[in-house]
Amino acid sequence: MTATPSQPYRPSVPYAHRPAVRDTLALLALPLLAAPVLAAAFAGGGTRRWFGGRSENQRAQAQAAKDAAAAAFYELDTAQRDLRISIETIMAVDDTPAARRAVSDFEALGRRIDEASHRYIDAVDAHDLDRDDLEASVAAQARTQLARAKDELTDVKRELDRFGEGLGPLLGKAETQLARLAPAVERARQGLLAASNALDAVRETGLKADDLAARLAALAPELTKLNQGAGQHGVPQTVERAERVAREAAAVRAEAERLPERAAEIDHRLVSLRTRAQALTTRAGQVEPVLSELRRRFVAACWQDLQHVPDQAGENVRLAEQKLKEAQAARDDQRWPDATALLSTVRALLNTTDESVSAARDRLQRLNAVQKDPQQEIDRTRFAIRDGQRLAMTGRTTPDPRHARPLDEAVARLERAIGSLEGRHPDYWHFLTETDAVRQSVGRVVAQIREERGGGH
Structure with missing residues (x-):
């Protein structure tokens, strides 16, 4: 023997x-x-x-x-x-x-x-x-x-x-691998067949799906190795290869089945972004009159940072329209990844333009409000400070210095901001940014107190 x-x-x-x-x-x-x-x-x-x-x-x-x-x-x-x-x-x-x-x-x-x-x-x-x-x-x-x-x-x-x-553990592991082999190979073959059928169905609708076809073709050598069998390539390697082929084939199939929906979505985005670009062109043209009013009624510090908005908005809209044309060409050629990337660029440009155009109008509205009645902004900020002070004193006879110090600084900072309104030409924008900063500072103290007390429970 x-x-x-x-x-x-x-x-x-x-x-x-x-x-x-x-x-x-x-x-x-x-x-x-x-x-x-x-x-x-x-x-x-x-x-x-x-x-x-x-x-x-x-x-x-x-x-x-x-x-x-x-x-x-x-x-x-x-x-x-x-x-x-x-x-x-x-x-x-x-x-x-x-x-x-x-x-x-x-x-x-x-x-x-x-x-x-x-x-x-x-x-x-x-x-x-x-x-x-x-x-x-x-x-x-x-x-x-x-x-x-x-x-x-x-x-x-x-x-x-x-x-x-x-030999029990080794044999059990081997038997488990062998039990996985045939089902894994069959799933890979069925997955490739399903992906191929999905591609055929998409092409019948007039869509080319060349990139998906290339990905599917790249799996052909793997299928050849699966057909050669585990005797030649090893059981673990064959199981791993079969599972990888099944995953990639499933991804190709899913993208192929979604391709008509993706094409319709790109068409919708092209129309929507084109309409939005046209609207922003109109809104960008309205920024200059807003700036003129800001220059006439408020000191330079209130509007200097907005001087570039009209030119920048116009440039962004022109660039967005150019990218829209490129995206349309990519869609016509059925270069779906290129079309999607270009549309994302257009959206980012229009978002930036929208924010800058809105900033000028929002600035004028806020400055008008505080010029008419600064007390409303003062009361809002004082309320936030008092709310923080009450929370800091809850359950205590004296406040924690870590909380008291920033709250005291917030009171002093608010008083200085109020003082800046005195004079013939007050800087209302500085006043607004200061009160915003005071409320944010108080908000951080309140969050810290609540986190510490919540952790104590």
Whole structure:
């Protein structure tokens, strides 16, 4: 018997059939191994003369020892064949150090099995127990050698059994991988077919989908490797490849199915952004009159940062219109990624323009309001400060300096802002930015207090 797997594992044979394979191998091997033993056991059985006495008793004992050794030999052979199938399964799936060590240990056990088997065969060949003139001393010697051979075969079988029990984790992992193999490959093939069908359906609507077709074509070499089988490329690698192909094919299919909707969405965005650009062109033209009023009624500090708005707005709108033309051309050529990217650029330009144009009008409205009644802004800010002070004193006789200090600074800063309104030409914009900053400072203190008290609970 040999311990080295004679043939590599073939994933095309379902692993569920392993018991049938094992039984077949055992049955095929039985006549080869049993032939010399059975021939020796039964040769001349009908013609031998039987003598009574001590000689025949020793012959019978030797024959019993021979039968017991033969049974041990067959049990060891069957166990080794069973274990070889497990080792081949592990080899087909696992290339870790633990798996390689298991194969090496199995080979070492195989050498021990070969040695014990040879000694058993030598003991059988050394004595013809059917000889008519078999002496009692020779029969006794044969019994002793055969019993020793049987014990050695039994010991090796015990070692083999212990080794087989230790293969459980590796074998379980290998069986799990093999169980995943066929379904994974089938999912990959079905996924590729579904993606191809989805592309065909899209093309029938007049959409080209060239980029998706290129991605699908790139999977062809992977399909070839899947068709070549795990025997050539390895089980783990084939499972991984099948899962990757299935994912990529599913992505192509999903994008293909969504392509008509995507084309309609791009068409809608083109119309919407074009309309918005036209509206902003009109609004940008209204910024200059707003700036004129700001210059006439308020000091320079209230409007200097808005001087660039008309020119910048006009430039942004012109650039957005140019990008819209490029996006339309990309859509006509069905370059969907390019069209989408260009539309995103247009949207960003129009958003920036909208904010700057709105800023000028909002500035005028806020300055008009504070010029007419600054007290409303003052009261709003003082209320925020008092609210923060009450919260800081809740449950305390004296405030925490970490809270009191910024609140006191907020009071002083508000008073300075109020003082800046005195004079002939007050800077209302400075006043508004200061009150905004005071409220933000108080808001941070309030948030800090609530976070600390919430954490204390």
